[in-house]
Amino acid sequence: MRVAVLSDIHSNLVALQAVLGHVGSVDAVWHLGDIVGYGPDPDGVVARLAEVGAVGVLGNHDAAALGGPEIEWFNPDARAAAEWTRDTITAATRTWLDDLPLRREIGPMTLVHGSPRDPLREYVSSLGVARASLASLTTRYGLHGHTHVPVAFVDAGDSVGVLDARDGTTLALDERTTLLNPGSVGQPRDGDPRAAYLVLDTDDDAVTWHRVRYDVAPVQAAIRAAGLPPRLADRLAVGA
Numbered sequence: 714m715r716v717a718v719l720s721d722i723h724s725n726l727v728a729l730q731a732v733l734g735h736v737g738s739v740d741a742v743w744h745l746g747d748i749v750g751y752g753p754d755p756d757g758v759v760a761r762l763a764e765v766g767a768v769g770v771l772g773n774h775d776a777a778a779l780g781g782p783e784i785e786w787f788n789p790d791a792r793a794a795a796e797w798t799r800d801t802i803t804a805a806t807r808t809w810l811d812d813l814p815l816r817r818e819i820g821p822m823t824l825v826h827g828s829p830r831d832p833l834r835e836y837v838s839s840l841g842v843a844r845a846s847l848a849s850l851t852t853r854y855g856l857h858g859h860t861h862v863p864v865a866f867v868d869a870g871d872s873v874g875v876l877d878a879r880d881g882t883t884l885a886l887d888e889r890t891t892l893l894n895p896g897s898v899g900q901p902r903d904g905d906p907r908a909a910y911l912v913l914d915t916d917d918d919a920v921t922w923h924r925v926r927y928d929v930a931p932v933q934a935a936i937r938a939a940g941l942p943p944r945l946a947d948r949l950a951v952g953a
């Protein structure tokens with residue numbers, strides 16, 4: 714089975730379409746939350762994900778758009794976008810988001826947005842948190858997002874191996890517990906503005922990371938036209 718794993722799409726329909734076009738035919742689409750927030754097209758992204766039958770989990774920006782207390786931890790730009798999203802989305806989008814669980818187990822994979830022990834808040838962005846996250850997994854592998862940086866953390870016994878995942882990086886999955894982050898479709902933050910995702914091949918027991926160039930200009934224009942904070946448009950050009 715070939716699975717496209719997408720995270721942090723953030724209401725960026727142009728980036729999502731580019732990724733779905735690039736990946737071609739897959740057996741499933743899984744998402745790791747933060748479907749909405751920051752970007753200009755929450756309804757379009759949810760409709761497209763529903764169309765391809767994507768299954769996944771709730772992110773902190775999705776929770777904020779549903780009126781959750783997560784908005785209290787946001788910086789001013791994220792908060793303004795969350796309020797705009799909350800006031801903009803249709804009832805159908807709201808219902809689709811509201812049905813998402815905080816975690817999902819599919820075979821040997823656990824899907825969460827942030828970390829296995831704190832799906833809505835914790836960032837797996839240090840070795841200490843990675844070690845604790847690997848220890849708290851109840852399946853062999855974990856898929857997570859939230860940091861918008863493509864990476865893998867591998868439990869190597871005495872240490873944690875870190876794989877800086879670039880376009881074309883492949884990792885063979887073995888008996889070692891491993892956390893996999895596809896990076897962000899709609900708002901990359903590793904200095905590469907191209908949309909990021911990964912493909913899981915369950916026949917070959919391997920994952921491969923990909924980057925896809927897309928036209929950021931219409932997304933930037935839509936962000937400005939919606940009255941969202943201009944910095945949310947600017948950052949798409951630099952992937953930061």
Ligand code: ZN
Binds near residue numbers: 721747772774861
């Ligand atoms: Zn996010």
